[in-house]
Amino acid sequence: MQAELIEIRNHLSQHEPFEDLAPETLDKIAGRVDVAYYRAGSTITEFGQTATDLHYIRSGAVEIFRRSGELYNRLSEGDIFGQFGLMMGKTVRFPAKALEDTLIYCIPADLFQELWETDEIFADFVEIEDRTRLRTAVARKGKSGDLLTDKVTRLISRPTVSAPDTIRLQEAARIMTDEGVSALLLMDESGPTPVMSGIVTDRDLRTRAVTEALPSETPIRDIMSTGLITIRSEAFIFEAMLMMLHNNVHHLPVVHGEEPRGIIGLSDIIRYESQSTLFVVSNIHRQQDVRGLKAVSKDVRDSFVRMVNEDANSKMIGSAMAGIGRSFCQRLLELAEEKLGPPPVPYCFMALGSMARDEQLVVTDQDNALVLDDAFEPAEHDGYFQEMAKFVSDGLAACGYTYCTGDIMATNTKWRQPLKVWKAYFTDWIENPQAEALLNSNIFFDLEGIHGETRYTDELKALVAAKAQKSQRFLALMARNALNRTPPLGFFRTFVMEQDGKQNDTINLKRRGTAPLSDLIRIHSLACGSRAQNSFERLRAVADTKLLPEGSVENLRDALEFIAIVRIRHQALAIEAGKEPDNNVRPEDLSPFERRSLKDAFQVLSNGQKFLRYRYHAPTGRQLQ
Structure with missing residues (x-):
């Protein structure tokens, strides 16, 4: 030739x-x-x-x-x-x-x-035209393992073992022994139809009955766990895994409508799940000090890489990593209470940013705050919470979650306040918005209570959902700030590289991709009054409205998924090569398929930002003067 x-x-x-x-x-x-x-x-x-x-x-x-x-x-x-x-x-x-x-x-x-x-x-x-090519790219990249496609019913090996909640401790233990189960579902049979009222597990028998030497005639109601968290029979196994991670529970009743079909346990998913993310979480909660938690933290990256190699999607990986991060926080808070004694007033430890959105990866810092009961008196109580915040923050740093460079941590007195002050913060941000103040407080609009009185953060989310959609100036200024980070595309659809020293000739997929996408999705979500925190869940809420042009929600979802998964796989490859993972990729290290699809995804982001400016009349810097 x-x-x-x-x-x-x-x-x-x-x-x-x-x-x-x-x-x-x-x-x-x-x-x-x-x-x-x-x-x-x-x-x-x-x-x-x-x-x-x-x-x-x-x-x-x-x-x-x-x-x-x-x-x-x-x-x-x-x-x-x-x-x-x-x-x-x-x-x-x-x-x-x-x-x-x-x-x-x-x-x-x-x-x-x-x-x-x-x-x-x-x-x-x-x-396939440009608007659908990216969708094909996401589908091609998003091949998933059985965790994403198999239903939870696959893990049910036997019918539900249940008993009336009126039985005694000894009878409950006998039923569990005879049936060979580690969890017994308890039913309230006082009405015309029995309903689930609680659950008792082997662990409950050990920690609440044997350890406290309760008599055998003790009513089982005294030790059963109430407020049952259940999962639908049509749900996928990965949803059960994320539910266990999020709520730190080891057993989930599977229900069809209101009828229990079986109980799946932590061990069932660990046996089924090759990534063993739940094993990492279980191991975290067994540690007795910060040194032990630091040792467990070494398993986090291995778990991350295994999930990537199993072709899990970005939502599953982000949720799993956030679940692990929450578990570190929860265990550190428990250890802090053991060290300092019971808290003087109720509190809620609040996660912010990527952990709250269930979009955390292995390159992350800590963003958190404390919401305290309104009975909080600074002179009397703040010494306790200051020590708690420092213990948790230092512990997270030891486990690989670096300190926040912007000082958005509970160690900062400003972010350690009673509920009424937090409500005043959010009300002021929304009703009296200032561009610079919103730029610094943007992260607080991704919030999730992860320990303590989580109803406090539920109240804050309700307040934000009610007020934000009514304040056009707030939405306009949030949109204006969201336009500060643009996608790395030049006039000829060529990549615009970073030029900041050691990261020369790279693209920062977080700063120029997933972060601005999360920003614009958050604004649309606030505008429609949604309380969702995860970007994909927010898009689902936006899709139920007529807020965006037809097809825009699907395009944004595909763009976010593709950029996120390229970022995730870049980090996994670095870990496997023994390098420190980061967010900066070199286009020459990507396949032609990835380069082309990234351009499509960045174009979706660019179009989304243009619509953001139009939809919310985002002011320019000159208009703000």
Whole structure:
């Protein structure tokens, strides 16, 4: 093969949809290609003319227009155009013009037709427009293991073992022994239909009965756990895993409607789940000091890498890592209470940012606060909570959660306040918004109570949901701040690299990708009065409204998933290579598929930010003066 044809073949093989074609097919294409050169500003195709070729950009840049003359897209090296005209009547649908001096490989219509009819991957690619190509990329990247596709009923090995909640301790222990179960579901049979009232486990018998030497005639109601957390029979195993992580429970009754179908336990999922995330959480809660927790923290990255290698999606990985982070916080708070004694007034430890959103990864800092009961008296009580906050913060740092550089931690007196003060904070931020103040307090609009009186944070979320949607200036200023971080796309759909020393020629996928996406999704969620915290759940809430144009929610979801999963896999590869993980990727380290799909995802973000400015009339810096 001539050197020129080899060069054409090799270049085609680096870009979709040619990268997956057989070598002999690439040779055939290279042998049929005509090379055309267009000077900047010259017309390549005109609307309505006969479509004769599929155009592949070897170098340069091309603008694609609608028939009205409106700019439709900008394409660069490796992109194709003209396929829609070839597939629909053999006439040009989208005129094209060279934006700069451009070299194009022209693939004849008959060869395009042959590829379209005989190669499924090629056909799928050329039939999908830009707005749906990213969805295909997410589906291609998002192959998942059984955890994501198998229902919880798969783990049920026997019918539910239950008993009336009126029985005595000894009778409950006998039933559990005879049936060989570690959990007994207790039923309230006082009404016309029995209803679930509680559960008792082996652990309850050990810690609440045997340890305290309770008599055998003790009513089982005295030691059973109430406020049952259940899971639907149609739920997936990964949902059960996340529910256990989030609530720190070891047994979940599976229900169909109101009827119990069985009980699944922590051990069932650990046996089923190769990532063993729940094993890490279980191990955290067994530790007796910070040294033990620090030792367990070494398992977190292994768990993260195993989940990535099992093709879990970003929502599952983020939720699992956040669940592990919450468990470290919960155990440190328990150890703090053992050291300092009972708290002088009730409190709630509040997670902020990625932990609250269930979007935490292995490169993270700590963002938290304390919401105290309104009976809190600083002179009398703050010494206790100051020591508690320091103990927890230092413990988290020892376990790999670095201190917050912005001092958004419970160690800061400002973020260790009674509920009424927190309500005043949020009310002031929303009703009297100032751009700079909102920039610094943005993180507080991702909040979740993870220990103590979590109803306090429920009240704060309710307050935010009620007030935020009514304050257009608040939403406008939040939108204005969200536009500060733009996607790394240049005018010609080329990547704009970081230029800050050691991270030169990289893209920060958090700062320029997932973070601005989370920002704009949060604003839409606040505007529709949702209390959801997770970005994907927020999008689901927004989808129930007419807030965004048709298709926008799906595009934002796909963009967030793809950027997040590329970021996640970049971190996992660094860990496997013995390097310190970060958020900075080099485009040359990505496959052509990933580079193209990232551009599509960043374009979705760019379009989302344009709509954000339009929808909320986001002011510019000059308008704020």
